[in-house]
Amino acid sequence: MAETETVRRWLLPALLAVAQLAWLVIAGPWRGGDLRAEVAAGAVGCALVVETAALGRRRQAPVSALAWSVGAMAVGLAAWQDGYLALGAPVSLYSVAVRCPLPVTLRAVAAVVGAEWLLSFARAGFRTVPAAEWAVAALLYVLCAGLGEARRKWRARRLTAARRLAGAEEGRRHAAANERQRLARELHDVSAHHLTSVVVTVDTALRLGGTRPELTAEALEFAERTGRETKASLQRLVGLMRDPEPREAPSLTGPVQQLVAGFGRLGRPVATELPPDLTGPAGEAVHGIVREALTNAVRYAPGAAVRVVVRRDAGRLLLSVTNGPSAARAARPAGITGSGLGVKGMRQRAAALGGELDAGPTAEGGWRVEAVLPDTGGAPSAEGWRRDVLREQQLADPALAFTAALLPVLFVLVGAEDWSRAARHAAVPSIALVAALFALHGLPLVWRRRAPRAALTGVLATSLLWPLATALAPLSALSAYFAGGLIAECLAVNALGAYSHRGTRTLPWVLTTGTVSTGALLATAAADGDVPAGGFSWVTGAVLVVPLSLVACAGFALLWGGGLLVRRRRLRVLARDDFALASSAWQADRSAGAERELLAQRLSDAVLHRTERLVELARAGRPDEVAAEARSTLAAMRELLHGLDRPPPS
Numbered sequence: 001m002a003e004t005e006t007v008r009r010w011l012l013p014a015l016l017a018v019a020q021l022a023w024l025v026i027a028g029p030w031r032g033g034d035l036r037a038e039v040a041a042g043a044v045g046c047a048l049v050v051e052t053a054a055l056g057r058r059r060q061a062p063v064s065a066l067a068w069s070v071g072a073m074a075v076g077l078a079a080w081q082d083g084y085l086a087l088g089a090p091v092s093l094y095s096v097a098v099r100c101p102l103p104v105t106l107r108a109v110a111a112v113v114g115a116e117w118l119l120s121f122a123r124a125g126f127r128t129v130p131a132a133e134w135a136v137a138a139l140l141y142v143l144c145a146g147l148g149e150a151r152r153k154w155r156a157r158r159l160t161a162a163r164r165l166a167g168a169e170e171g172r173r174h175a176a177a178n179e180r181q182r183l184a185r186e187l188h189d190v191s192a193h194h195l196t197s198v199v200v201t202v203d204t205a206l207r208l209g210g211t212r213p214e215l216t217a218e219a220l221e222f223a224e225r226t227g228r229e230t231k232a233s234l235q236r237l238v239g240l241m242r243d244p245e246p247r248e249a250p251s252l253t254g255p256v257q258q259l260v261a262g263f264g265r266l267g268r269p270v271a272t273e274l275p276p277d278l279t280g281p282a283g284e285a286v287h288g289i290v291r292e293a294l295t296n297a298v299r300y301a302p303g304a305a306v307r308v309v310v311r312r313d314a315g316r317l318l319l320s321v322t323n324g325p326s327a328a329r330a331a332r333p334a335g336i337t338g339s340g341l342g343v344k345g346m347r348q349r350a351a352a353l354g355g356e357l358d359a360g361p362t363a364e365g366g367w368r369v370e371a372v373l374p375d376t377g378g379a380p381s382a383e384g385w386r387r388d389v390l391r392e393q394q395l396a397d398p399a400l401a402f403t404a405a406l407l408p409v410l411f412v413l414v415g416a417e418d419w420s421r422a423a424r425h426a427a428v429p430s431i432a433l434v435a436a437l438f439a440l441h442g443l444p445l446v447w448r449r450r451a452p453r454a455a456l457t458g459v460l461a462t463s464l465l466w467p468l469a470t471a472l473a474p475l476s477a478l479s480a481y482f483a484g485g486l487i488a489e490c491l492a493v494n495a496l497g498a499y500s501h502r503g504t505r506t507l508p509w510v511l512t513t514g515t516v517s518t519g520a521l522l523a524t525a526a527a528d529g530d531v532p533a534g535g536f537s538w539v540t541g542a543v544l545v546v547p548l549s550l551v552a553c554a555g556f557a558l559l560w561g562g563g564l565l566v567r568r569r570r571l572r573v574l575a576r577d578d579f580a581l582a583s584s585a586w587q588a589d590r591s592a593g594a595e596r597e598l599l600a601q602r603l604s605d606a607v608l609h610r611t612e613r614l615v616e617l618a619r620a621g622r623p624d625e626v627a628a629e630a631r632s633t634l635a636a637m638r639e640l641l642h643g644l645d646r647p648p649p650s
Contacts, residue, residue: 012091013055020048020085027083043079047072051088058095066092066108070115077119089116090144097148098155102395109145113138132413139406146399153396161577168584172591198223198614199634202627216623223626224618231611238600238608251276252283259291260308270294273309275317282317282373285353286310289346293321293369301326304366314571315578316355317373318501325365346371356450356501372501397446400491405442408484409435415481430473434481437462437469442488448495456492456509463489463520470527482524489517493556497563498570510560514553518545599640606636 028041054068069088076084089112097105116137120130205219253274260270278286290308297306304324311318343359346369350357355373362368412431416424444458466482493513496506522544610633617626 009059010056013052013088016055016085016087016091017048017052020044023083023085024048028080040079044076044084047076047079047084051076055088055091058092059099062092062095062099063104063108066096066112070112074115074119077123081123090140093141094144094148094151097145097395098152102149105145105149105395109141113141116141132410132417135406135410135413139403139410142399142402146396146402149399150396165577165580165584168581168588172584172588198226198630199627202623202630206623206627220618220621220623220626223630224615227611227615227618231608231615234603234608234611238603252278252287256283256287256290256308256310259287259294269305271305271307273307273311275310275312278310278317281353282375285349285355285371285373286317286319288349289319289357289369289371290321292346297321297323297367301366312375315375315575316501317371317375319371319373320368322362322368323366343369397448400448401442401445401488403442404445404485404488404491405435405439407487408438408481411481411484433469433473437465438485440465441485445488445491445495448492449499452492452495452498452500453506453509456489456496456513459488459492460513460516463517466520467523467527470524483521486517486521489513489556490559494559494563497560498567499563503564503567507557507560510556511553514556515545515549517556518549518552522548602640606640607633610636 024041024044028044051069051072054065054072058065066089069092073084073086073089077086093108093112096108100108117134120133120137124130201219201222205215253276256274256278257272260272294306294308297304301323304326306321306323309318309320343357346359347357350371350373353373355371357369357371359367359369409431412434416427416431419427441459441462444455444462446455447458448455463485466485470482493510496509500506610629614626614629614633617629
């Protein structure tokens with residue numbers, strides 16, 4: 001294990017150092033042959049040594065490694081501006097994002113981007129603003145930090161799952177011992193005190209029987225009554241121990257069916273499809289959401305048909321309540337209005353379990369409510385973190401949105417470097433307009449996990465503004481820059497496959513994306529003059545749009561399929577964790593059940609028949625034998641309790 005960790009620590013720094021050394025040997029500054037070139041080569045070598053040593057410590061001290069890497073980058077770039085790779089800072093920043101909290105990561109991003117900007121500004125001679133270099137630096141470091149933060153969240157989830165599994169395994173190992181201790185306490189409370197009272201009472205009556213003979217009759221009556229109570233308690237305890245059926249939460253499928261039947265009696269057709277065993281908080285949430293959805297259907301669509309469907313899929317409950325358009329809209333009594341809190345309450349009910357809910361009109365004019373709930377089937381677990389997507393990805397998704405917005409602007413800035421100074425100054429308003437449009441285009445990606453379809457819709461809607469921007473921003477070959485904006489569509493389509501609960505049913509969205517993106521690019525090219533607008537016919541449009549749309553749809557389908565594979569892998573990992581937890585809980589229950597069965601048998605053999613004998617002797621009026629039998633029963637009980645305190649032989 002130690003050797004593996006050492007390899008993981010030093011393999012990447014070694015590879016980066018070898019690449020830098022190879023480039024230094026091939027095209028290094030020392031080839032100039034003068035003293036200055038040799039000094040530069042030596043400075044590059046020193047910077048490389050510092051950077052490699054810092055990267056070797058990136059796991060133990062990521063912030064310190066980042067600081068040394070930035071210092072080495074400054075020395076290396078000062079010595080060899082065009083040849084020092086300076087890869088240590090991005091790698092170190094990634095490690096900071098993986099191993100440090102978000103505030104530390106944000107401060108690290110600001111510091112390293114500021115240092116990079118200052119270095120590029122100094123290299124430019126403080127005369128011009130190196131906008132393209134600044135954009136590259138911001139893009140690189142923000143993206144590295146976002147990917148690192150995503151990795152940190154994934155590691156945190158895996159660590160949480162491992163801890164839960166370890167806790168379950170610990171509980172499984174101690175399940176038998178814990179059950180023995182619990183049963184020992186319960187058994188002591190049920191019977192030991194009563195038997196001790198019988199022994200004391202009968203012994204006192206026998207000792208004072210010569211002077212107070214009435215005590216004997218009272219002691220026998222007390223022994224008989226206490227013996228019966230002890231016998232009943234022991235029989236009830238044995239019955240509970242031998243009960244093979246676990247006491248589970250009652251199924252809520254019946255109440256949901258009764259609820260639906262009650263609404264059906266109001267004169268509306270209601271079709272249902274329910275699993276037979278809705279239990280726990282998930283079942284209660286289904287009951288509450290169905291009740292609210294049916295109430296809204298009665299209120300706003302009287303007489304409309306309703307369909308209630310609840311299905312299980314990969315450890316989740318998929319709920320759908322759909323009603324058609326109102327069949328008697330005019331018959332709705334006046335004054336019946338909602339509070340406006342129905343949908344909000346349903347969303348809160350779903351969110352409390354870590355699920356999500358979506359409600360809105362259907363294409364037929366009706367209304368639908370769809371919810372995805374974790375199928376807990378028991379007490380609420382720590383699964384809510386799975387769907388708290390905005391808190392999970394406080395930097396990753398904004399970093400991707402920033403990348404999608406800045407990358408096309410970077411292309412514009414790189415192209416503007418070949419323009420004259422006057423042309424660049426004249427193009428500043430146009431570049432600002434294009435940058436604002438690309439920022440608007442990438443902004444929906446922030447919600448790519450929580451609402452992937454809405455994010456894709458926002459991305460496509462903003463792409464329709466490209467032709468207008470081309471007409472307002474007279475830049476050279478602007479349509480080519482807008483082609484770089486398709487990275488937002490790519491990320492949104494990938495998120496559609498990875499995070500939408502509709503799965504393969506989102507394929508029409510992918511095809512629509514390919515068609516709309518192709519149309520937007522062609523319209524932009526036409527507005528830019530790349531496609532002749534005059535004489536543009538339907539035939540020409542079909543010749544251009546159809547094959548390009550097919551190519552775009554194929555590319556987007558590949559990205560969408562990759563998202564589906566990622567989603568399937570993620571669900572498989574979660575299902576494996578759930579199976580391991582369920583298996584551990586089942587084994588713990590089996591161990592506890594075996595202990596209960598063993599104790600029930602020992603209790604019946606060692607104590608219960610003696611208690612029955614005690615009652616018979618008390619009823620027969622034989623106090624001496626009652627006292628002896630009570631002592632014998634109490635001794636057997638104590639021996640049984642002492643046996644429970646000792647762990648079984650392994």
